[in-house]
Amino acid sequence: MAALDLAADGAEKTAGVIAEAGGEGRANQCDVANPDSVWAAVDRVVADLGRVDVLVNIAGIGNFAHSHELALSEWDRIIAVNLTGTFLMCQAVLPQLLSAGGGAIVNTASTAGVIGQPYSAAYCASKGGVVLLTKALAWSESSSTRSSVPWGSASPRRSPARSRTSRPTRPVT
Ligand SMILES: NC(=O)c1ccc[n+]([C@@H]2O[C@H](COP(=O)([O-])OP(=O)(O)OC[C@H]3O[C@@H](n4cnc5c(N)ncnc54)[C@H](O)[C@@H]3O)[C@@H](O)[C@H]2O)c1
Numbered sequence: 001m002a003a004l005d006l007a008a009d010g011a012e013k014t015a016g017v018i019a020e021a022g023g024e025g026r027a028n029q030c031d032v033a034n035p036d037s038v039w040a041a042v043d044r045v046v047a048d049l050g051r052v053d054v055l056v057n058i059a060g061i062g063n064f065a066h067s068h069e070l071a072l073s074e075w076d077r078i079i080a081v082n083l084t085g086t087f088l089m090c091q092a093v094l095p096q097l098l099s100a101g102g103g104a105i106v107n108t109a110s111t112a113g114v115i116g117q118p119y120s121a122a123y124c125a126s127k128g129g130v131v132l133l134t135k136a137l138a139w140s141e142s143s144s145t146r147s148s149v150p151w152g153s154a155s156p157r158r159s160p161a162r163s164r165t166s167r168p169t170r171p172v173t
Contacts, residue, residue: 002045004030006059032059032085033077042092052096057086057130058108062123075122082126087133094141107134 001023003014011027018025026048030041045052061081063074086107097103112120113127 002026002028002049004028004032004041004045004059006031032057032089033080035088038085038088038092042089042096046096051100052093052103053100054104054106055089055093055097056106056108057089059085060108060110060127062120064119065121066119067121070121078122079126079129082123083129083133086130090133090137094137098141105134105137109134 001015001018003011003018003025005011005014005027006029008027008029011029015025015027026045028041028044031037042052059081061078063070063078065074090105090107093103093105097105107130109130110123110127111117112124113129113131116124
């Protein structure tokens, strides 16, 4: 099991917990908001472990602020990590799952992305985006779909509908 985290020591700690529980934990530093970092990390994981069966997107950040006082840079960073980061990880891992004929993606949303919460415009918007990103992935990539909020999941399977569409490939950046 590979633990990816922006904080290298955080990834090491998670890998240690996995090892303590009897698993094989591998630590990888990764910034989910950075496409190059995401692709490099997924490449390392595949080279190390052979394949990816399950992706759990749980990296997330937030802050509390009145919307009129929220700096654009803070808005951008929260959207980049929570929403774009979730998308980038799905995009990097989906080809693995589709070529293997199946797998699972679990994206971590929040009730804040469904009913909202005060002083959290960027966080609520990002998590609402995660909910619908997950639904969109489930519709597009899944023949058997399990989806719930606030915890969203999609189980990619090859389906007849998929063969009529092009398979996702690594984007040119
Ligand atoms: N804690 C809650 O009450 C709560 C409620 C609802 C949803 N959530 C969601 O659950 C998830 C985990 O929450 P938590 O409270 O355990 O948070 P946490 O802060 O303990 O863990 C978040 C992790 O994300 C990592 N991270 C941050 N930016 C990153 C980046 N750019 N690339 C890679 N990793 C990055 C951090 O290093 C950290 O290890 C988040 O997505 C959060 O939004 C939490």
